[in-house]
Amino acid sequence: MVVIIFTWVIVAWGALSCIYMLRCAWSRFPKRDVDVDDVIPFLYPVDLSLAESLLDPAAEFEFRWKLSPRQFREAQRKRMRLYLELTRRMAHNSRVLVEYADAEKQSADLRRANLASALQDKAIEVRLYALLAGIKLRIWLLLRSDILKPVLSQLRTAGDIDGLETYHALKTAATAAFVQLPPDEFDSLSRNL
Amino acid sequence: MKMLEFIPSCLLVVLLGVLVRRRVYAALPCFFGYAAFAVGADLARFAVHNYRHSYFLTYWITEAGYDILGVVVMHEVLHTVLGGLTRARWVRLIFPFLLITSIGLSVARAQATPPKVGGLLFYIVIGEITVRFLQVLIFAGLVTLVPVLGLRWRQYPFGVATGFGLYATVMLLTTVKFSDFGTRFKLLWGWTSVVTYSVAVLIWIWFFSVPQKALAPSSELSAPSPGDLKQYKDALRRMR
Numbered sequence: 001m002v003v004i005i006f007t008w009v010i011v012a013w014g015a016l017s018c019i020y021m022l023r024c025a026w027s028r029f030p031k032r033d034v035d036v037d038d039v040i041p042f043l044y045p046v047d048l049s050l051a052e053s054l055l056d057p058a059a060e061f062e063f064r065w066k067l068s069p070r071q072f073r074e075a076q077r078k079r080m081r082l083y084l085e086l087t088r089r090m091a092h093n094s095r096v097l098v099e100y101a102d103a104e105k106q107s108a109d110l111r112r113a114n115l116a117s118a119l120q121d122k123a124i125e126v127r128l129y130a131l132l133a134g135i136k137l138r139i140w141l142l143l144r145s146d147i148l149k150p151v152l153s154q155l156r157t158a159g160d161i162d163g164l165e166t167y168h169a170l171k172t173a174a175t176a177a178f179v180q181l182p183p184d185e186f187d188s189l190s191r192n193l
Numbered sequence: 194m195k196m197l198e199f200i201p202s203c204l205l206v207v208l209l210g211v212l213v214r215r216r217v218y219a220a221l222p223c224f225f226g227y228a229a230f231a232v233g234a235d236l237a238r239f240a241v242h243n244y245r246h247s248y249f250l251t252y253w254i255t256e257a258g259y260d261i262l263g264v265v266v267m268h269e270v271l272h273t274v275l276g277g278l279t280r281a282r283w284v285r286l287i288f289p290f291l292l293i294t295s296i297g298l299s300v301a302r303a304q305a306t307p308p309k310v311g312g313l314l315f316y317i318v319i320g321e322i323t324v325r326f327l328q329v330l331i332f333a334g335l336v337t338l339v340p341v342l343g344l345r346w347r348q349y350p351f352g353v354a355t356g357f358g359l360y361a362t363v364m365l366l367t368t369v370k371f372s373d374f375g376t377r378f379k380l381l382w383g384w385t386s387v388v389t390y391s392v393a394v395l396i397w398i399w400f401f402s403v404p405q406k407a408l409a410p411s412s413e414l415s416a417p418s419p420g421d422l423k424q425y426k427d428a429l430r431r432m433r
Contacts, residue, residue, distance in 0.1 A: 003301040007369055010298075014329040014362030017336035021355050024339070024346045098343035124278055127342045160281030 043192035044089040057153035091130035094123035115177045122170040132158035202235040204394040223269040227262045263324035273350045295326035325361040332358025352400025356393035363389040
């Protein structure tokens, strides 16, 4: 019985995937022209210093030391919600950059295409980190934090990916990819990323 | 039915031609090997189709070959897609996990509804069902990553996975559902198998008909000018 259920689940998953690929082929989704105007206004600022402080084990230890267990649980939930928002922004920004890089990779200029490819690789890695960290955070928030005793500083890495380091690398890759922008536009990019 | 059986073979020859033209043997050598093997296997089966014993032997030997190559190709597909995403160690564990899950499901299915063959052929059939499970799991998993990670779907490994995924999904469905039809099952299974495999080969031809842009290694690019480097340094300073 269990095997039949598993088989049906796998068959249904496979069938849905076939339908999705058919839709992709039919609508040529997600191919669309994306240029720099489709990037900068769509980015959400990510405060990396805030993320650093949230993931700082010393700060977490200090909270645990100073606050009562109940106060600490409340503070920890707030910190988790805040970090979840940051990972959402990271995921969103990398999605925007993936789409841009996808269009840019079609460029005849080999250097631009290579820079776009490096940007896309980093953006996908950030998305993967954000996905894994987001799942972990949601589980922690869904279940009472007093059961799991979550340690936020453990989220610096998720799935062997160092989130903040990868996001810094994404910013560096974006710098290389957008280096030709006029200074004011480049400043908006660095502010928003 | 006899004429219909030759359609996939003809399409496989076309596919092999497209793969050679696109030099896929360098990017996906195992899939190229699979396509070459499929053409060879069809030729061998055709050559001995009038000799009952030889055909029986050739059929089952080539089926075993398809099983082994099916696993190898799916490993190549998964390695190509995930290897480019991250260097995380746990990524290497995904394929063994999926393979063990597929073997487990296949063996459990064989316990519930044992195949009507014995000896070595029993293991070949088990292997075939294992490969179908593995193909669907890898295909569906990769397709799920397209919207989640924003991956580009029109790339060669996704084409390979889509062809195999479609074929394996339909074959698993027929194996589960059409067995209810009793004696009519064999004819329906044969028709479905040939038609779906033809569609799978058409999918591969369609995916490989478009050249995939290969990026030049950075060593082949000319060094950036001092002006470019200064601009890049300034930009990095502003970004930090």
